[in-house]
Amino acid sequence: GDSVTQMEGPVTLSEEAFLTINCTYTATGYPSLFWYVQYPGEGLQLLLKATKADDKGSNKGFEATYRKETTSFHLEKGSVQVSDSAVYFCALLIIQGAQKLVFGQGTRLTINP
């Protein structure tokens, strides 16, 4: 079935470091791909998305490119900040009848000053 595999955490970086969180997926068809972020005490928020192959989603300095050939959607940021500390979830969207998101397990990111 459809599934998402994320890089295991936790990940700890220093401020201004380069970030990559790996995400690969298995799906029939061509799903839309998403990164959600959960800041402490808050709900899941959509960070960025891509709806077709080679699309690049971007927001708040984060980027991810939909790679069909490698079935990947890795999250990157060139220079992280302390405020980026959160849990990041990769997900794909299935629309067959009702729609549902299939999530990865989440990666906890901590940025130290």
Next chain:
Amino acid sequence: EPEVTQTPSHQVTQMGQEVILRCVPISNHLYFYWYRQILGQKVEFLVSFYNNEISEKSEIFDDQFSVERPDGSNFTLKIRSTKLEDSAMYFCASTMDRGQGREKLFFGSGTQLSVL
């Protein structure tokens, strides 16, 4: 920005007891969802709800679970007889009805359910 509100933020219950988790979706949204995350595991889809009926449910969503939209603003998840393995963070979500709006789910901050 509008938000989905969930109450309570934490719920502790004894095994075998009934619990009701409450959600207030965004007012003009028409699709509603429950997801859950057991500690250390993936966020899992439980159920979707549209037009006052369940549109899809997962294998997890057995006869012990039910959902309801009792008054046009609240959306509730009831677990009739809780089990230890129901301990998880439960997320409510809502989305608009059509087109690209359907792809953007708005999530609540979750209810942490602990079954003792």
